[in-house]
Amino acid sequence: MNCRDWKKRLPILLDEAPESKERRALAAHLAECPSCSGEWALLAQLKQESRKLPELEPGAHVWEKVRERLQEQPAEELQGKRAEGWWKNLLPAQLPKISWALAPAAAILLALFIFHWRQPAPDVAKVIPSAATAVKTTPNSTSAPGIALRRRTPVTEPAVITRMPERRGRIPHLTPDSVPVFVIETLSPQGQKVYVDAQAPDTELPVFVIHQGRLPEENYIPAPSNYLMPVVSRRTTDF
Amino acid sequence: MSKQDPDLVDLVERAKARDEAAFEELYRRYKRMVYTLTFRMTHEVSSAEDLTQEVFILVWRKIGTFRGEASFSTWLYRLTLNECRGFFRKTHVEAKTVDLEDVTAATKPEEGRSLFRSRLEESIAKLPKGYREVFVLHDVQGKNHEEVAEILGCSVGNSKSQLFKARAKLKQMLAPYYGGDKLELSRLEEAAAHPLG
Numbered sequence: 001m002n003c004r005d006w007k008k009r010l011p012i013l014l015d016e017a018p019e020s021k022e023r024r025a026l027a028a029h030l031a032e033c034p035s036c037s038g039e040w041a042l043l044a045q046l047k048q049e050s051r052k053l054p055e056l057e058p059g060a061h062v063w064e065k066v067r068e069r070l071q072e073q074p075a076e077e078l079q080g081k082r083a084e085g086w087w088k089n090l091l092p093a094q095l096p097k098i099s100w101a102l103a104p105a106a107a108i109l110l111a112l113f114i115f116h117w118r119q120p121a122p123d124v125a126k127v128i129p130s131a132a133t134a135v136k137t138t139p140n141s142t143s144a145p146g147i148a149l150r151r152r153t154p155v156t157e158p159a160v161i162t163r164m165p166e167r168r169g170r171i172p173h174l175t176p177d178s179v180p181v182f183v184i185e186t187l188s189p190q191g192q193k194v195y196v197d198a199q200a201p202d203t204e205l206p207v208f209v210i211h212q213g214r215l216p217e218e219n220y221i222p223a224p225s226n227y228l229m230p231v232v233s234r235r236t237t238d239f
Numbered sequence: 240m241s242k243q244d245p246d247l248v249d250l251v252e253r254a255k256a257r258d259e260a261a262f263e264e265l266y267r268r269y270k271r272m273v274y275t276l277t278f279r280m281t282h283e284v285s286s287a288e289d290l291t292q293e294v295f296i297l298v299w300r301k302i303g304t305f306r307g308e309a310s311f312s313t314w315l316y317r318l319t320l321n322e323c324r325g326f327f328r329k330t331h332v333e334a335k336t337v338d339l340e341d342v343t344a345a346t347k348p349e350e351g352r353s354l355f356r357s358r359l360e361e362s363i364a365k366l367p368k369g370y371r372e373v374f375v376l377h378d379v380q381g382k383n384h385e386e387v388a389e390i391l392g393c394s395v396g397n398s399k400s401q402l403f404k405a406r407a408k409l410k411q412m413l414a415p416y417y418g419g420d421k422l423e424l425s426r427l428e429e430a431a432a433h434p435l436g
Contacts, residue, residue: 050374
């Protein structure tokens with residue numbers, strides 16, 4: 001190492017044990033180099049004197065002011081301010097770091113939410129006039145119930161059918177009660193089969209086709225998991 | 240807080256239960272630590288006193304959130320440095336100039352106190368805040384890098400790197416007084432012989 005390299009290492013080597021290999025090499029260099037030796041001496045004194053800097057004592061009036069302020073604040077305020085941090089006890093100590101790490105994800109979620117919120121509101125229309133007519137499965141029934149797409153949980157309430165806004169494209173929309181649905185065009189009962197012509201989006205969601213929301217769960221007809229519903233389809237459903 | 244003085248544990252628990260006598264005892268024990276740190280960070284007696292006051296008000300308010308995972312002094316150092324950072328944010332003060340009278344008044348110099356120490360105080364005050372925090376905690380207060388990292392919430396490597404940069408910067412600032420012809424050779428050589436004091 002030349003002088004320049006040694007000078008860069010000097011602040012670091014100050015903490016090395018004197019018997020370490022690098023410190024021994026430094027000692028050999030310092031014996032020959034007055035410039036590095038001067039810098040080393042300065043750093044050594046810097047370290048030595050830093051430890052000797054005195055501990056300082058605040059004036060007595062500082063405690064007086066602290067005490068006055070404690071007495072000025074009503075107990076309930078202090079209690080409230082104390083209580084506001086109680087939940088922090090339940091959180092990991094590294095939470096601030098985690099929070100910062102999650103900030104970009106939160107920003108993306110917020111952006112998605114705003115994008116979604118700015119979409120035009122769906123045209124909500126109650127296609128099923130009443131459960132009584134909708135649930136009928138007799139061949140003469142010509143009621144026009146909806147079918148609903150669901151992910152997991154069965155529909156137990158009559159669904160509000162929400163028309164798909166054109167701009168929303170092919171993504172099933174959630175009704176106000178969080179049930180993804182699409183609009184039924186016609187329902188044609190023939191014997192025990194009901195033909196449903198529906199305008200539906202392409203979707204790869206697990207699809208359940210139901211005849212209104214009043215049917216018991218076992219009557220739900222699950223579509224194949226890989227079912228891809230065409231834009232206009234005719235589904236045959238046994239009720 | 241298991242490794243801590245049982246007396247301190249008791250004091251903290253009593254202060255959590257809003258025992259003012261216990262809180263006063265905590266103030267008595269830690270006022271120098273807090274004031275010294277705030278002074279070394281701000282280099283203004285009035286700001287250091289105000290900050291000390293604020294820190295202890297915060298201790299009273301937040302002691303209920305102290306879980307004892309870190310030592311009480313680590314928690315208090317953290318609180319103090321956060322207050323100092325808040326102070327710098329509010330006032331946009333970067334201690335670029337130092338009133339030497341303020342420094343000497345605060346430190347109540349003993350007879351024969353070295354000029355070197357005064358210049359060192361001045362130079363510490365001129366360090367960038369990040370360097371100053373690590374330098375004061377490690378080289379002045381005698382914390383090790385693990386403790387510094389815990390207080391500042393940074394890595395040990397970061398603490399070391401900041402410290403070495405701080406020392407290099409201080410060396411640079413002090414060199415005009417103690418480099419070349421002005422080098423107090425006899426004293427410095429003596430210091431070099433016993434660098435760890």
